[in-house]
Amino acid sequence: xxxxxxxxxxxxxxxxxxxxxxxxxxxxxxxxxxxxxxxxxxxxxxxxxxxxxxxxxxxxxxxxxxxxxxxxxxxxxxxxxxxxxxxxxxxxxxxxxxxxxxxxxxxxxxxxxxxxxxxxxxxxxxxxxxxxxxxxxxxxxxxxxxxxxxxxxxxxxxxxxxxxxxxxxxxxxxxxxxxxxxxxxxxxxxxxxxxxxxxxxxxxxxxxxxxxxxxxxxxxxxxxxxxxxxxxxxxxxxxxxxxxxxxxxxxxxxxxxxxxxxxxxxxxxxxxxxxxxxxxxxxxxxxxxxxxxxxxxxxxxxxxxxxxxxxxxxxxxxxxxxxxxxxxxxxxxxxxxxxxxxxxxxxxxxxxxxxxxxxxxxxxxxxxxxxxxxxxxxxxxxxxxxxxxxxx
Amino acid sequence: xxxxxxxxxxxxxxxxxxxxxxxxxxxxxxxxxxxxxxxxxxxxxxxxxxxxxxxxxxxxxxxxxxxxxxxxxxxxxxxxxxxxxxxxxxxxxxxxxxxxxxxxxxxxxxxxxxxxxxxxxxxxxxxxxxxxxxxxxxxxxxxxxxxxxxxxxxxxxxxxxxxxxxxxxxxxxxxxxxxxxxxxxxxxxxxxxxxxxxxxxxxxxxxxxxxxxxxxxxxxxxxxxxxxxxxxxxxxxxxxxxxxxxxxxxxxxxxxxxxxxxxxxxxxxxxxxxxxxxxxxxxxxxxxxxxxxxxxxxxxxxxxxxxxxxxxxxxxxxxxxxxxxxxxxxxxxxxxxxxxxxxxxxxxxxxxxxxxxxxxxxxxxxxxxxxxxxxxxxxxxxxxxxxxxxxx
Numbered sequence: 001x002x003x004x005x006x007x008x009x010x011x012x013x014x015x016x017x018x019x020x021x022x023x024x025x026x027x028x029x030x031x032x033x034x035x036x037x038x039x040x041x042x043x044x045x046x047x048x049x050x051x052x053x054x055x056x057x058x059x060x061x062x063x064x065x066x067x068x069x070x071x072x073x074x075x076x077x078x079x080x081x082x083x084x085x086x087x088x089x090x091x092x093x094x095x096x097x098x099x100x101x102x103x104x105x106x107x108x109x110x111x112x113x114x115x116x117x118x119x120x121x122x123x124x125x126x127x128x129x130x131x132x133x134x135x136x137x138x139x140x141x142x143x144x145x146x147x148x149x150x151x152x153x154x155x156x157x158x159x160x161x162x163x164x165x166x167x168x169x170x171x172x173x174x175x176x177x178x179x180x181x182x183x184x185x186x187x188x189x190x191x192x193x194x195x196x197x198x199x200x201x202x203x204x205x206x207x208x209x210x211x212x213x214x215x216x217x218x219x220x221x222x223x224x225x226x227x228x229x230x231x232x233x234x235x236x237x238x239x240x241x242x243x244x245x246x247x248x249x250x251x252x253x254x255x256x257x258x259x260x261x262x263x264x265x266x267x268x269x270x271x272x273x274x275x276x277x278x279x280x281x282x283x284x285x286x287x288x289x290x291x292x293x294x295x296x297x298x299x300x301x302x303x304x305x306x307x308x309x310x311x312x313x314x315x316x317x318x319x320x321x322x323x324x325x326x327x328x329x330x331x332x333x334x335x336x337x338x339x340x341x342x343x344x345x346x347x348x349x350x351x352x353x354x355x356x357x358x359x360x361x362x363x364x365x366x367x368x369x370x371x372x373x374x375x376x377x378x379x380x381x382x383x384x385x386x387x388x389x390x391x392x
Numbered sequence: 393x394x395x396x397x398x399x400x401x402x403x404x405x406x407x408x409x410x411x412x413x414x415x416x417x418x419x420x421x422x423x424x425x426x427x428x429x430x431x432x433x434x435x436x437x438x439x440x441x442x443x444x445x446x447x448x449x450x451x452x453x454x455x456x457x458x459x460x461x462x463x464x465x466x467x468x469x470x471x472x473x474x475x476x477x478x479x480x481x482x483x484x485x486x487x488x489x490x491x492x493x494x495x496x497x498x499x500x501x502x503x504x505x506x507x508x509x510x511x512x513x514x515x516x517x518x519x520x521x522x523x524x525x526x527x528x529x530x531x532x533x534x535x536x537x538x539x540x541x542x543x544x545x546x547x548x549x550x551x552x553x554x555x556x557x558x559x560x561x562x563x564x565x566x567x568x569x570x571x572x573x574x575x576x577x578x579x580x581x582x583x584x585x586x587x588x589x590x591x592x593x594x595x596x597x598x599x600x601x602x603x604x605x606x607x608x609x610x611x612x613x614x615x616x617x618x619x620x621x622x623x624x625x626x627x628x629x630x631x632x633x634x635x636x637x638x639x640x641x642x643x644x645x646x647x648x649x650x651x652x653x654x655x656x657x658x659x660x661x662x663x664x665x666x667x668x669x670x671x672x673x674x675x676x677x678x679x680x681x682x683x684x685x686x687x688x689x690x691x692x693x694x695x696x697x698x699x700x701x702x703x704x705x706x707x708x709x710x711x712x713x714x715x716x717x718x719x720x721x722x723x724x725x726x727x728x729x730x731x732x733x734x735x736x737x738x739x740x741x742x743x744x745x746x747x748x749x750x751x752x753x754x755x756x757x758x759x760x761x762x763x764x765x766x767x768x769x770x771x772x773x774x775x776x777x778x779x780x781x782x783x784x
Contacts, residue, residue: 159587
């Protein structure tokens with residue numbers, strides 16, 4: 001058995017980012033930038049007005065003075081002339097400041113008439129003017145490579161005049177559920193059988209993490225079925241299996257993949273739920289074997305699959321962020337396994353569910369957080385400090 | 393001018409959820425459930441083993457005893473017979489408990505031989521058995537309508553034997569940028585012109601919020617161009633415009649939409665950035681007019697568009713969640729407008745950027761949080777308590 005951190009380090013160490021692809025700006029959101037975005041222009045391109053009003057010379061604009069309006073400069077239509085003494089040009093938010101003017105008189109501080117404008121409040125030189133390049137200048141680095149692009153980043157890339165982005169390809173993650181007892185939702189369920197839930201939950205999880213899920217057909221509990229199933233993952237950046245990972249007599253996943261040449265790295269970690277976690281490499285394709293219990297599978301996905309998808313997507317990949325909180329119900333001492341306890345979360349208080357069985361999907365779906373307990377942690381009382389992983 | 397909360401209440405009051413559609417389970421993630429999901433079967437369907445081992449009668453299973461193994465029950469293949477005295481059946485995680493057995497002997501507490509199994513540690517009745525219906529029973533409510541579906545919910549719906557889900561249609565949000573000064577990324581930029589960034593940032597924002605963005609062509613600063621642009625939004629659940637919302641001489645959006653019959657609700661709110669926020673209804677379609685400044689547009693999107701998309705998606709829609717923190721740099725007293733200050737966020741400390749100009753997209757993209765300041769808030773010193781809106 002290896003620790004959670006050691007397992008994650010070994011998984012991440014075996015993974016590298018997908019290659020870059022060119023996508024339209026609209027497809028770039030939530031992808032990881034593969035090449036830096038530099039500004040292709042200066043923004044604003046010239047000194048512009050931040051308000052609606054009049055461009056004029058501050059020296060002229062004392063209260064009570066009336067100025068001659070010699071033109072207008074709507075945004076996108078710069079005034080071609082020069083503002084001279086006792087002259088003004090009508091302008092609007094985003095208008096280019098005309099030559100000769102050094103101040104903006106706000107429209108609420110003025111009265112416009114047919115032939116001119118009367119100043120009610122003196123305008124100050126430079127005020128309400130956005131300077132050329134205030135946001136960024138031609139050639140500035142706008143977004144560094146390796147960043148997952150937010151909606152704001154998309155706006156910034158657009159403003160920098162980029163219609164295309166180089167991003168890492170979304171990692172394709174093949175998901176293979178195994179077991180004679182499972183059937184697809186809606187399909188007939190055999191005696192003592194259950195409906196496959198892991199593959200579908202994991203597919204949504206992969207999509208949420210920015211990957212492209214591919215659900216492979218369910219593989220029955222035969223070596224050849226598992227080996228053939230894995231053949232269907234060809235071209236995937238990662239194969240995720242569920243079930244049969246504990247390498248017991250009926251835990252055929254490892255054996256079935258070994259039949260196709262998988263090199264096993266590890267298959268047992270010191271955590272609960274989720275002890276049987278398998279990792280290996282099959283012909284260059286990494287394989288992550290998750291437990292069959294739905295709660296174990298999901299917790300392992302949070303701890304290992306998410307960082308793996310991040311790494312494949314172009315990010316470093318890291319342990320999930322933990323948030324401090326207080327315990328809402330006592331917990332017994334922990335054993336040698338790192339424990340992830342399903343709990344509700346209200347105002348910083350994490351209250352564990354009374355039943356923590358790793359087969360209970362409903363508890364998991366209704367949990368807000370997982371309380372992380374280090375190995376050998378002593379018993380905890382109500383109000384004790386804990387660290388939690390907030391579920392999305 | 394109305395307050396931020398009043399504006400949001402009026403927007404939400406004018407919106408209702410989209411209709412339901414049937415989608416495959418795989419399309420259900422992040423959609424809002426329109427009809428409750430009830431369990432179509434009991435889970436587990438029978439008492440099952442939670443471990444690998446042997447099913448037997450606890451009364452027989454004292455340490456040192458040897459039992460006869462009369463068969464095996466791999467998961468999905470229930471043992472058809474009955475376990476009698478001094479008999480055992482090999483089983484595995486997920487195996488149905490055979491009739492007659494009331495205990496599970498763990499395989500690590502036993503030695504299997506060709507003809508039987510020797511008990512090393514006494515098995516307790518009921519231990520390591522998952523009871524029928526422990527997770528849920530036929531007919532149980534698994535997921536209530538009105539919930540945005542997580543990956544775990546998808547797993548739970550699958551386990552409940554649902555291949556299809558009734559979810560609210562993802563709201564279609566048409567986005568129309570306006571202004572003679574803007575051009576599409578990569579297209580030629582006119583003198584004093586800038587590149588359109590709002591529509592692209594907002595499209596990503598809409599997608600992130602679970603909507604379907606439609607970017608309309610840029611509408612120039614002519615009434616007819618704006619009116620025609622709005623015609624292109626037909627069938628949208630919401631039209632979002634950017635720019636020209638302040639209803640000034642060159643703020644033609646309201647006038648252009650009025651030409652098509654828009655009923656204006658309000659167009660001015662007491663907040664910064666973003667005072668010119670317009671809301672109205674055009675032939676049954678709600679219209680949200682965002683400011684043209686990219687920072688203002690984005691902050692207004694966080695405060696109004698996100699709740700609006702939530703409401704259209706089937707959720708109630710609410711003010712964004714605020715998180716407590718400490719201030720990292722002093723702030724002057726606030727005026728009558730609710731203020732959203734761009735800031736970095738490290739270990740609970742929000743440090744405002746020195747420049748808060750609403751035209752500075754780069755600052756916005758690099759911000760981690762917005763510090764919310766109520767109207768008329770007094771000056772704040774380093775270390776004072778603040779509330780922040782964490783940017784995603």
